[in-house]
Amino acid sequence: MNVQNKMKVVIAEFDSTAELMRAAEKIREAGYTKFDCHSPFPIHGMDSAMGLKRSGLGYIVGFFAFTGLTAAIILQWWASVVAYPLVISGKPFFSYQAYLPVTFSLAVLFAAAAAIFGMLVLNKLPRLNHPVFSSELFKKATDDGFLVTIESDDPKFDESEVKKYLLSLGAKRIEVAG
Amino acid sequence: MKMDQKTYSLTDPGSFGKIALILGIIGLAGCAAGYFVDPGRFFHSYLTAFSFWTTLGLGALFFLMLHHLTGATWSIVIRRIPESLMSVLPYMALFFIPIIFGMKELYHWSHPEIVAGDHLLQGKASYLNARFFIIRAVAFFVVWFFLSRILYKNSINQDSGSDGNLTDKLRKISAPGMILFAFTVTYAAFDWLMSMDAHWYSTIFGVYIFAGGLVSALAFFSITVISLQKNKVLETEITSEHYHDLGKLTFAFMIFWAYVAFSQYFLIWYANIPEETIWFDHRYQGGWKYATLLIVFGYFVMPFIILISRGAKRNLTLMRIMAFWLLFMHWLDLYWIIMPNHEHYRAMISWIDIAAMMGVGGIYLWLFWRKFSSNPIVPVGDARLGNSVNTISN
Numbered sequence: 001m002n003v004q005n006k007m008k009v010v011i012a013e014f015d016s017t018a019e020l021m022r023a024a025e026k027i028r029e030a031g032y033t034k035f036d037c038h039s040p041f042p043i044h045g046m047d048s049a050m051g052l053k054r055s056g057l058g059y060i061v062g063f064f065a066f067t068g069l070t071a072a073i074i075l076q077w078w079a080s081v082v083a084y085p086l087v088i089s090g091k092p093f094f095s096y097q098a099y100l101p102v103t104f105s106l107a108v109l110f111a112a113a114a115a116i117f118g119m120l121v122l123n124k125l126p127r128l129n130h131p132v133f134s135s136e137l138f139k140k141a142t143d144d145g146f147l148v149t150i151e152s153d154d155p156k157f158d159e160s161e162v163k164k165y166l167l168s169l170g171a172k173r174i175e176v177a178g
Numbered sequence: 179m180k181m182d183q184k185t186y187s188l189t190d191p192g193s194f195g196k197i198a199l200i201l202g203i204i205g206l207a208g209c210a211a212g213y214f215v216d217p218g219r220f221f222h223s224y225l226t227a228f229s230f231w232t233t234l235g236l237g238a239l240f241f242l243m244l245h246h247l248t249g250a251t252w253s254i255v256i257r258r259i260p261e262s263l264m265s266v267l268p269y270m271a272l273f274f275i276p277i278i279f280g281m282k283e284l285y286h287w288s289h290p291e292i293v294a295g296d297h298l299l300q301g302k303a304s305y306l307n308a309r310f311f312i313i314r315a316v317a318f319f320v321v322w323f324f325l326s327r328i329l330y331k332n333s334i335n336q337d338s339g340s341d342g343n344l345t346d347k348l349r350k351i352s353a354p355g356m357i358l359f360a361f362t363v364t365y366a367a368f369d370w371l372m373s374m375d376a377h378w379y380s381t382i383f384g385v386y387i388f389a390g391g392l393v394s395a396l397a398f399f400s401i402t403v404i405s406l407q408k409n410k411v412l413e414t415e416i417t418s419e420h421y422h423d424l425g426k427l428t429f430a431f432m433i434f435w436a437y438v439a440f441s442q443y444f445l446i447w448y449a450n451i452p453e454e455t456i457w458f459d460h461r462y463q464g465g466w467k468y469a470t471l472l473i474v475f476g477y478f479v480m481p482f483i484i485l486i487s488r489g490a491k492r493n494l495t496l497m498r499i500m501a502f503w504l505l506f507m508h509w510l511d512l513y514w515i516i517m518p519n520h521e522h523y524r525a526m527i528s529w530i531d532i533a534a535m536m537g538v539g540g541i542y543l544w545l546f547w548r549k550f551s552s553n554p555i556v557p558v559g560d561a562r563l564g565n566s567v568n569t570i571s572n
Contacts, residue, residue: 091450
């Protein structure tokens with residue numbers, strides 16, 4: 001990443017959860033898309049204030065669980081019917097009862113792996129650094145700060161405009177990081 | 179049905195109790211008729227109904243002790259439902275009396291002449307004999323009586339004042355209670371249901387019966403809460419968050435039931451030893467084959483697909499239908515365990531089955547409703563009640 005398109009982030013601090021929530025609603029209504037809210041504890045209703053949709057992770061996990069299930073059945077069928085048809089304790093080659101433990105396990109394995117890696121991909125992780133980490137103000141997010149960040153790769157981003165807008169929403173402190 | 183918004187007690191309990199009592203009496207009259215028409219069938223139908231309602235109460239007892247042990251907050255607002263449900267358990271001792279009289283019809287090990295010609299039953303005779311059977315049944319009911327009594331009384335005492343110690347006390351009762359619960363339920367399932375086919379045994383059988391009971395208890399909670407809200411009771415206190423939590427637990431324990439059921443089947447299928455496989459063979463002959471398939475698909479596959487999504491668990495109409503369906507499946511499961519011992523090929527529902535379910539169930543629900551409506555319908559003295567109302571489930 002070169003110096004010209006290095007990302008900038010405007011960080012604004014608000015007084016309370018209620019103000020943060022109101023600010024999030026206004027920012028969403030103003031048309032910003034690359035913004036985020038940070039608080040020391042989860043705030044109920046923030047998802048809808050920010051206009052966040054429910055994560056699609058469940059569908060990814062479901063898809064991979066089903067893939068694991070199918071793969072396990074095909075694998076076992078191929079091994080015990082096609083490749084190595086052996087009679088074991090007088091049971092049919094395709095003994096689906098015996099396949100179920102492996103099928104269950106493989107479905108769970110695929111689902112768990114999909115949950116972890118899907119979560120990383122949806123969160124755009126791993127990434128090595130983010131401009132907010134150079135900010136002193138941002139450290140308050142884990143202590144007593146109710147913060148909004150707007151990133152420079154937002155199509156509507158204009159540093160002075162953003163600052164003015166955040167002040168008009170009642171931000172008591174503003175910092176630019178990056 | 180009307181509730182006083184300040185004290186949370188029902189000022190008008192509605193007609194539910196009366197209807198249940200009337201249906202119960204009609205059902206019991208039907209039972210009496212059934213006894214004279216076909217005593218063999220009657221005792222098997224009666225045992226099915228008895229097991230269904232007892233396991234429902236036991237499921238509620240387990241849920242309540244789990245709630246106390248984990249210090250769960252979300253379930254406080256619905257706590258009076260399992261409390262009232264399990265406080266009916268001691269009355270089931272009265273319903274057990276006909277089973278003692280029907281021992282000769284139900285349990286072939288109770289015939290001395292059969293035991294005399296059966297080497298295996300002779301070996302089991304020190305455990306499976308009429309006297310010890312009755313002593314054990316008394317022991318189970320004594321344990322359940324004291325557990326349900328202590329848990330209910332302390333919870334009601336909490337209503338008069340916010341005494342934090344009672345929350346602690348209830349937890350301390352629940353810990354040993356859980357151990358007693360595990361033993362009594364396991365041996366009750368062995369005695370009353372498994373010993374009908376005394377040659378056969380399965381060590382996981384008690385867990386299997388427990389799992390079914392818990393699923394039906396959770397389904398019953400959902401139905402009760404939805405019905406209360408339909409009658410404009412607890413409309414603001416219980417939210418879709420609570421429904422979602424109940425739905426998740428129902429779903430989870432439905433899978434647990436299937437897991438245990440499959441484990442039981444799987445080991446027997448793998449080992450393929452005739453004295454073990456015969457039990458499943460009996461349940462795969464004639465009409466019972468369709469009952470077996472209906473249980474596999476109706477108790478696991480279909481509810482699994484329907485209830486897996488978040489939206490489904492928050493859809494009250496769907497949850498209600500599924501809860502009734504799971505209750506029916508639990509009944510069918512018990513029917514499938516008990517009835518093939520009497521009818522080997524024909525899997526047909528008889529009017530005696532319905533009369534027994536109505537008879538025991540009507541009285542059970544009447545007693546449940548009497549308990550439920552006689553005290554505040556939420557534990558008003560619990561300090562965490564407010565948090566429970568504002569639960570958020572994801």
